[in-house]
Amino acid sequence: MPRIKVLHVITRLQAGAGGNTLLSAQGMDPGRYEVWIAGVPGGDLWERARAAGVRTAEIPGFRHTLTPADLLVLWRLVRLVRRERFTVVHTHSAKGGFLGRIAARLCHTPVVVHTIHGLSFHPYQSRPRRTLYRCLERATRRFTHRFLAVAPRVAEQAVAERLAPPGRVHVVPSAVDLAHIPERFDPLARRVLGVPRDTALVGTVGRLDAQKAPLDFVRMAAALQAGRPDTAFVMIGDGPLRDDVRRLAAELDVQVVLTGDRADADWLVAGLDAFVITSLYEGLGRALTEALAAARPVVATAVNGVPDLVEHGATGLLVAPADPDGAARAVTWLLDHPREAAEMGRQGRRRVRATFAPQTMCAAVDACYRDLLGLPPP
Structure with a gap:
């Protein structure tokens, strides 16, 4: 039997959606599937995909924002899908989902699957932009045979917004690569960051952009340090708000170490006493999942799919978005109650390692493809 050709379409192979896509592509049985990824080239994950034997198709001009150049991107996708005659086109996130599903429809692709990593519209956008993205998502839902959502609340929101039946x-x-994540605190990670063992270390991982609200992390750090001056702070990641983060930290007189992007971010997290995300919206939170896998006590904003991952008081603490003082109080509680914090970390580790293994995700994706193609289970 010839292998089933699958094309993953994503704007850029980075961050949570990119990591999910790469694990999906790598984890499928190579004897049964020939897997491709189409998107903008570049970055560590793109090179990892190629090194793992995943076929890659470069789509120049593929960006997150809508532009007139998208017509050229669509033409390139149509040409690729038509030439390679994929059996399955599997799209990811808003822009990849919109253009990828149109291309698949134009080429009469037998199976079209779309993964919803999070909603493409949110209250922090302007109303016209929010309306536009909602309309585009609704317009392409009829081109889709199956929707996959990374969390129950994300699925509920998609149905409520009529993005999917x-x-x-x-x-x-959404799986994480558990093999590369320590299962417990690792003091060596602290030494790499230059933090003494007797200093509490609070950190985050993520792109420094509006979604992740990195300025709220700085405000949280300043509020926390006022009561606990023996605390250090680290932000792992880079992005357009890097200079704003530096300026605000100087203005508030709080020292925050900015590491930039790090390939070993999932390991460095194992050196934290508390992991914090201040996101305004978040499908699930890949870095959050990795922190829980490393048994780190976490504080997270209760947005979108995050409460499906963090059970307040059991696997971490939830706070409202845009409330840095509330986040500071939650982190202070964790640092003041190390025994309870450690137990939350252990509970989080058990939950993530039981549910978020790549093999589990890939088995579900394989079952999805087989069901839509009318094939029996292996």
């Missing part, structure tokens, strides 16, 4: 949305948690 209820019977066609399946929840498939």
Whole structure:
């Protein structure tokens, strides 16, 4: 039997959606599937995909924002899908989902799957932009045979917003590469960051952009340090708000170490006493999942799919978005109650390692493809 050709379409192979896509592509049985990824080239994940034997197709001009150049991107996708005659086109996130599903429709692709990593519109956008993205998502839902959502709340939101019909949305948690994540605190990671063992270390991982609200992390750090001056702070990642983060930290007189992007971010997290995300919106939170896998006590904003991952008081603490003082109080509680914090970390580790293994996700994706193609289970 010839291998099933699958094309993943994503704007850029980075961050949470990119990591999910790469694990999906790598984890499928190479004897059964020939897997491709189409997107803008560049970055560590793109090179890892190529090194792992995943076929890659470069789509120049593929960006997150809508531009007139998208017509050229669509033409390139159509040409690729038509030439390679993929059996499955699997799209990811808003822009990749919109253009990828149109291309698949124009080429009469037998199976079209779309993964919802999070909603493309949110209250922090202007109303015209929010309306536009909602309309585009709704317009392409009829081109889709199956929707996969990374968390139950994300699935519920997609149905409520009429982005997907209820019977066609399946929840498939976004996996993380557990083999490279320590299962417990690692003091060596602290030494790499230059933090003494007797200093509390609070950190985050993520792109320094509006979604992740890095300025709220700085405000949280300043509020926390006022009561606990023996605390150090680290932000792992880079992005357009890097200079704003530096300026605000100087203005508030709080020292925050900015490491930039680090390939070993998942390991460095194992050296934290508390992990914090201040995101305004978040499908699930890949870095959050990795922190829980490393048994780190976490504080996270209760947005979108995050409460599906963090059970308040059991696997971490939830706070409202845009409330840095509330986040500071939650982190202070964790640092003041190390025994309870450690137990939350252990509970989080058990939950993530039981649910978010790549093999589990890939088995669910394989079952999805087989079901839509009318193939029996292996």
